[in-house]
Structures are given as C-alpha cells and as structure tokens.
Amino acid sequence: MKFLIKSATIVDPNSSFNGQVKDILIDKGQITQIDSVIEAKGAEVYDATGQFVSPGWMDMHVNFGDPGFETKEDLISGCAAAAAGGFTAVAIMPNTNPPMHSKAEIEYIKNRAKGNSVDVYPIGSLSVKREGVDIAELYDMTQSGAVAFSDGNKPVQNAGFMMRSLQYALAFNGLVISYPEDASIAEKAKVNEGITATYLGMKGIPNIAEELMIARDIFLAEYTGGKVHFTTVSTAGGVELIRAARKKGLPITADVAVHHLLLDDSVLMGFDSNYKVKPPLRSQNDIKALKDGLRDGTIDAVVSQHTPHEIEFKDQEFETSAYGISGLETAYAVFNMACEKVLAIEEMVDALAISPREILGLEVPVIELNKPANITVFDPDHQWMLSAENIRSKSKNTPFIGKDLKGKAMAIVNNGQMIIN
Structure with missing residues (x-):
C-alpha cells in the first residue's frame, strides 16, 4: 500500500x-x-x-489488562487508543494477572501484538509475582523481548532487593524502572499533602515519600553501577535530586506523566475520582519544577501513565475509587497545553519520540529516504x-471528556x- x-x-x-x-x-x-x-x-x-510530522511517538509507561484484566483493556483496544493518541509504540507495565514475570508472559505479549500498527514492548516484572521478594527471570525475559524491568505500580520497598536487582541487571545492561514511593510514609493517604488535603479533610501523601525513594535508588545506582529510570516523577525535590545525580554522571533517567504537568491538586475540590492518580496531583510549585526539569534535560520523557478501569472502579466515593486516568488519547493535548510556552516543538518531539527509545535501548525512527x-x-x-x-x-475514566x-x-x-x- x-x-x-x-x-x-x-x-x-x-x-x-x-x-x-x-x-x-x-x-x-x-x-x-x-x-x-x-x-x-x-x-x-x-x-x-x-x-x-515527526518520528513516531513512544509512550514508555502504559497499563493494559492483557492477560487477566482484559475487561479494562486488551492489546487490540489498547493499541487502538495508542494510535488515536499518535503513538506508534508503547511499553507496557507488568500490572497483569499473571504478572509479566517470566519469558512465557513476555512471549505471549510479543506474539499477540504482532502485525499491529503500534509496536508493543513488554516491561518485565522485577520480582516474582511483583511481591518484591524474589528476583524474577530477568535475563530470560530480556532474551524473549522485555525492554526493562519494574514492579509497575508496586514500589520496591526493600533496599537490599533493589540493590541485588541492579547488580543482576548490570550483567546484561538491563534497565530497572523505579516507581518511587515509600509506602510506610504514604500509607493509605489518597491525595497530596497540602492545603487542598486540609480543606477536603483527607490525609495527604507528603513529597518526601517520593523523594526518599529517589534518593535511595540514586545511592544504589551509584554503588552498583546499575541503570535506574524513575517513572512519573511528581515533586520539586525529586527533580532536584535527579538533577544533582545526573551532574555527577550517574546512569539516571526520568519521565513525568503529562497530567502532572497540567493539573494541580486544587482540581480535587469537587471530589471527582477521575482526577485520582498516583503519584497524586501536586502543587503549582511542583509543576513549575517539573517543567524546568524537562527544559534543562533533567527529565527525559513524558508518558501518559495510561491506567484504564471499568466504570464500577471509578464511579464510587473518592476514598475507595481506583487510581488512574485513561490517558493515551489525550496525552499529547495535555502535554501541549501544559508546555507550549515552555518547550520548543523540537523539544516536545524529543520527549515524545526520541528519548523514550534511547532510554529503552531501541532504534530511533528517522524520516529519511x-x-x-x-x-x-x-x-x-x-x-x-x-x-x-x-x-x-475500552475504559473512559478520564477527566477530559467534554473539555x-x-x-x-x-x-x-x-x-x-x-x-x-
């Protein structure tokens, strides 16, 4: 054709x-x-x-439900959403059932996604069953097509486990993706700690819950020599820690979810569960720091953090509703509206298309004969x-309908x- x-x-x-x-x-x-x-x-x-026109965009942090949660999103519907959002490639997190913690699940994803207009790259689970106890078959999964390793939306709480994972992955130049949150500090809070949380009468998640984990994993990367990518960074302190680590020449990269560049926690005043995400929406000060991080190269890439849910998981009280936005189809618009006066179009293309592939060690497309x-x-x-x-x-849990x-x-x-x- x-x-x-x-x-x-x-x-x-x-x-x-x-x-x-x-x-x-x-x-x-x-x-x-x-x-x-x-x-x-x-x-x-x-x-x-x-x-x-630019090289095809890549979203390096999406959640599909295949296998096990296909009612949220299967590979076909997920790729259709990605194409609608302008993405020719996605890297999918292992938040599935079973998790993508062995070569069998990785090969299933690779085979199931063949022939699609959107290339699908699986991210293997760092630990067996994403439990943070036993290291999964990282090398075998690499051989089968996994492009990186993460426990997805389950942050690794055990420092020793993270250290050993980095040492193991280093043997074959593997990349570990860290979702930074100290669960003992975040506990069961649902929103950002601040004025809005006080108005809402809700316990907040302080920025330090993220920043402590970023600091820990930077130290571990320095000690082991392993590569760490921080996903969905959301705090000013986190940006500063990553900036300092990169100035030292450490193998650290980072991304930010587009909604954290546009929305602050004041939008939660209406208790709309479609704004409930994790990390939570932060303050205007954090948003400014994230944009500065993108502009100076501290943050490499933007992601949708696409997290689809059936209506019954969102259409309930804010406290009990699920986290996440179905974000693939609006990711570029949200990024564009947040950063059109901050980043040049070439810088946006770098964050959307080039840096994600470079981080994951994939060939970058080029518009050439x-x-x-x-x-x-x-x-x-x-x-x-x-x-x-x-x-x-398949899912419509987005606050941008009608906007x-x-x-x-x-x-x-x-x-x-x-x-x-």
Whole structure:
C-alpha cells in the first residue's frame, strides 16, 4: 500500500530534511521519496498542510489488562487508543494477572501484538509475582523481548532487593524502572499533602515519600553501577535530586506523566475520582519544577501513565475509587497545553519520540529516504473536544471528556499501515 503525506513540516533532528516542508511517499512500509512536490498514482493521500510530522511517538509507561484484566483493556483496544493518541509504540507495565514475570508472559505479549500498527514492548516484572521478594527471570525475559524491568505500580520497598536487582541487571545492561514511593510514609493517604488535603479533610501523601525513594535508588545506582529510570516523577525535590545525580554522571533517567504537568491538586475540590492518580496531583510549585526539569534535560520523557478501569472502579466515593486516568488519547493535548510556552516543538518531539527509545535501548525512527516509515502527523493548534463516544480505549475514566483541548495527533504511519484520526 502506498501513502503520500503532502506538505508537512518535518520535525526530526536526525533527518537531513529537518525543518523543511516536504511531501513524503511511503511504499510497502518504506520511505521511498521526499520532495517538494510528489505525484503518485494509486497512493492514499493525506494533506498535512500546516501540520507537522515527526518520528513516531513512544509512550514508555502504559497499563493494559492483557492477560487477566482484559475487561479494562486488551492489546487490540489498547493499541487502538495508542494510535488515536499518535503513538506508534508503547511499553507496557507488568500490572497483569499473571504478572509479566517470566519469558512465557513476555512471549505471549510479543506474539499477540504482532502485525499491529503500534509496536508493543513488554516491561518485565522485577520480582516474582511483583511481591518484591524474589528476583524474577530477568535475563530470560530480556532474551524473549522485555525492554526493562519494574514492579509497575508496586514500589520496591526493600533496599537490599533493589540493590541485588541492579547488580543482576548490570550483567546484561538491563534497565530497572523505579516507581518511587515509600509506602510506610504514604500509607493509605489518597491525595497530596497540602492545603487542598486540609480543606477536603483527607490525609495527604507528603513529597518526601517520593523523594526518599529517589534518593535511595540514586545511592544504589551509584554503588552498583546499575541503570535506574524513575517513572512519573511528581515533586520539586525529586527533580532536584535527579538533577544533582545526573551532574555527577550517574546512569539516571526520568519521565513525568503529562497530567502532572497540567493539573494541580486544587482540581480535587469537587471530589471527582477521575482526577485520582498516583503519584497524586501536586502543587503549582511542583509543576513549575517539573517543567524546568524537562527544559534543562533533567527529565527525559513524558508518558501518559495510561491506567484504564471499568466504570464500577471509578464511579464510587473518592476514598475507595481506583487510581488512574485513561490517558493515551489525550496525552499529547495535555502535554501541549501544559508546555507550549515552555518547550520548543523540537523539544516536545524529543520527549515524545526520541528519548523514550534511547532510554529503552531501541532504534530511533528517522524520516529519511529508504528508512522504515514510522511517523506521527500532528497539529499543535488543532482545537477539539473529547467525547465518550469517540474514545477508542475500552475504559473512559478520564477527566477530559467534554473539555476543550488544544493539539492533536492527526495520523500515524507504521508497519505498512496508516491510521487517520
């Protein structure tokens, strides 16, 4: 199948066509021509006048329910949501049943996702059953296609276990992803510690619950030489700790969830459970620090932290409702609205497409002749509104339904397929 993208501005620092307005011809999954004007009989034409193309975006922190929780999200619906959000690749957390803690689950995911327009990369569980006790089959999972290791939304509480995991992974250059939270400090609190928590009459999670774990894992990375990636960093202190570690040359990387760049905890005043996430929404001071971290390279990537739930898990009292936002389809709009005056378009593309793959050791797509076509078409100025009927995910637990959004992924091209949104 031939696809022709017309009059798109190319945003790709690795391309010789970066910054130029070009037509791009794709045939059998390859970029066969890039020129000012291309005519191609029989090609499916997409007019991208006034729009941009970049290497296909990658979300390195999503939660699907396959296997075991397919009513939340299976691989097919999850990939459809990713494509609608402009992502040509996702890395999925091991929060499944059974967890992805052996090569059998990794191979199941790899085989089940074959042929999709979205590439799926499994993140193996760091521990057996995600219990934080016994190290899982990390090397075997690497051989089967796992790109990193994490216990997902279960932070590793035992420092000795984390140290031994880093030492083991170091033997084959494996990456450990840390979700930083000290459970003994966070306890059963549901929101950020601060003025809003006081108004709501709820116990809050202090920033130090995150920062202590970041500090611990930085020390362990320095001691072992192992690679640590911090996911969904949400506090100003956490950003500062990572900045200092990187200045020392430690193998530390980090990402931030897009909702932590746009929303502060004041939105919880209405007790809307769709705003209930973990880490919790923080303060405006934390948001500023996160944006500064993105701008100076302390934070490498942005993620959706896509966490779908059936309606019965969210449509209940705030205290008992589940954590998470179904965020793949709105991730770019939220990121764009939060950072359009903070980051240049090239910096946004780096955080969306390039850095995630570099962190995970994956090949970065490039918009160049005779290269595989792995492309996202997007429009930062496109105004739109999310409706429940148009959500591709199985789950609709998002606070952005009915909200005015700015910035949209218009199409993706990958694996010889073109999906127009």
